[in-house]
Amino acid sequence: MDKKNTAPIDAEVKNDRKNWSGKLDFLMSCISVSVGLGNIWRFPFIAYENGGGVFLIPYIIILFLIGKPMYYMEALLGQFASKSSVKMWSACPIFMGVGIGQAIATFAVLTYYSALIAVTIYYFIASFQSPLPWAYCREDWLNCVGSSLSNSENVSSSEKLQSSSELYFSKTVLREFDDISEGIGIPSWRLILTLLLSWIVTYLILIKGMRSLGKVAYFLAIFPYVILITLLIRAVTLEGSVDGIIYFLKPEWNKLLNMKVWKEAVVQCFFSLAVSFGPIVAFSSHNQFRYKVYRDAMIVTTLDTITSLVAGITIFGILGNLALNLNAPNIREVVRSGTGLAFISYPDAIAKFNFVPQVSLNTDL
Numbered sequence: 001m002d003k004k005n006t007a008p009i010d011a012e013v014k015n016d017r018k019n020w021s022g023k024l025d026f027l028m029s030c031i032s033v034s035v036g037l038g039n040i041w042r043f044p045f046i047a048y049e050n051g052g053g054v055f056l057i058p059y060i061i062i063l064f065l066i067g068k069p070m071y072y073m074e075a076l077l078g079q080f081a082s083k084s085s086v087k088m089w090s091a092c093p094i095f096m097g098v099g100i101g102q103a104i105a106t107f108a109v110l111t112y113y114s115a116l117i118a119v120t121i122y123y124f125i126a127s128f129q130s131p132l133p134w135a136y137c138r139e140d141w142l143n144c145v146g147s148s149l150s151n152s153e154n155v156s157s158s159e160k161l162q163s164s165s166e167l168y169f170s171k172t173v174l175r176e177f178d179d180i181s182e183g184i185g186i187p188s189w190r191l192i193l194t195l196l197l198s199w200i201v202t203y204l205i206l207i208k209g210m211r212s213l214g215k216v217a218y219f220l221a222i223f224p225y226v227i228l229i230t231l232l233i234r235a236v237t238l239e240g241s242v243d244g245i246i247y248f249l250k251p252e253w254n255k256l257l258n259m260k261v262w263k264e265a266v267v268q269c270f271f272s273l274a275v276s277f278g279p280i281v282a283f284s285s286h287n288q289f290r291y292k293v294y295r296d297a298m299i300v301t302t303l304d305t306i307t308s309l310v311a312g313i314t315i316f317g318i319l320g321n322l323a324l325n326l327n328a329p330n331i332r333e334v335v336r337s338g339t340g341l342a343f344i345s346y347p348d349a350i351a352k353f354n355f356v357p358q359v360s361l362n363t364d365l
Contacts, residue, residue: 017082018210020286025214027296030075032220033279034300035307037116038272040228041342044248044312048335050264051255052248056309058256058265063305067269071280072297078284079293085278088285102278109277114202118195119343122173125194127350134168135351141167145325147351161326165348169340210286225307232310234349235317244320245313247331272304318345321352 020026047055081088089099126133137144147165170176175185205216235241255261270276284293316331322345323331335341 018286019288020214021211022214025210025217026283026287026291026293027299028217028221029210029213029283030280030296030300031303032217033283034272034274034304035221035224037113037342038268039304039308040311041315043268043272043308044315045335045341046264046268047308047312048248048316050258050261051252052250054251054253054256055261055265058262059269060305062262062265062269063301066266067273067275068298068301070270070275071273071301072294074275074280075284075293075297078281079287079289079291082285082289084285085281088281099278102276102281106277106279114195114198117198117201118191119173121194121197122190123343123347132347132351133172134165134347137164137167138171141171147348161328163322163326163334163344163348165351166340166344168347169343173343210283228307228310228314231346231349232314232317234352235314235321238317238321238349238352240320240324241317242320244316244318244323244331247320248312248316272308273301314349315341315345318349322348 047053047059077088078085081091083091084099085102086099089095089097089102134147136146141162141164143161144164144167145161147163173188173191175188177185205213236245274280287293319331319334322328323334326334328334
């Protein structure tokens with residue numbers, strides 16, 4: 001097709017949708033949305049629960065057979081249609097529900113992602129105190145070991161110990177009761193304010209649409225890696241960290257034929273890459289029609305996997321040190337699922353720094 005014929009096509013597909021102002025805006029936006037909580041706190045625990053190192057086999061297979069192609073397809077569709085996910089799928093009435101379903105799924109994820117960000121903001125504000133409030137034990141915290149301590153040699157191994165970072169998360173931040181019979185308590189006004197602040201920050205980032213998001217995305221994409229690499233270096237230098245990393249990567253080969261492991265690999269791959277949620281379509285719709293989206297799709301999907309592995313090594317390196325400090329018989333005794341894995345492990349590592357890196361608590365943001 002000659003240039004004479006292609007010119008009208010390019011003019012037609014541009015329509016009134018604004019393009020990214022910078023060459024790397026799309027790439028950075030995709031990294032910022034794909035690399036985040038799913039890598040930092042979800043992947044390490046999912047991998048640990050599903051065979052450790054052996055989980056990487058089905059995960060990488062799923063990544064190449066489904067994850068990368070799906071990511072590339074969504075980026076292509078958005079770039080070709082120059083429309084959001086809902087409008088793009090509405091072009092074919094039978095698929096209209098796909099776009100609506102993606103919007104509903106995204107809203108559902110936002111409801112608890114905003115809560116996680118609220119807790120992160122809580123820690124960020126608390127980190128301006130000296131010493132760090134989760135680095136030492138309170139008088140009413142029984143069998144507590146301060147997270148800033150390098151060992152717990154003076155504590156009897158027969159006691160069931162808990163780190164101060166774990167007790168701070170449960171007792172101070174979440175204000176959990178020891179028993180449900182004590183009630184569920186009242187909402188924490190501090191968390192309510194940080195939740196409100198998280199939504200205000202989200203609004204400010206998106207106030208001018210893709211133009212403002214494209215600029216903020218550089219910070220959201222790069223800064224977490226600075227923090228994660230810093231924590232990785234600190235984690236691997238802690239005493240007992242090697243045992244934790246080996247515990248994480250040690251393969252349980254019998255789980256390789258378990259269909260549940262493969263199902264979890266699919267779920268984690270989709271969740272981590274943000275595939276089928278709509279943002280990839282929305283971001284790529286602002287690309288120029290002939291933008292080389294394949295390159296960016298491969299970069300993001302590969303970087304996402306590497307980040308997940310680095311986060312796993314970091315967290316379990318910290319847990320190895322935590323198990324040593326608490327005189328735990330094995331690392332399983334100190335492993336916590338879900339958000340606790342991040343909000344206990346990372347603060348515990350930060351408490352062992354010789355300085356107070358407040359900005360490092362913005363990793364989840």
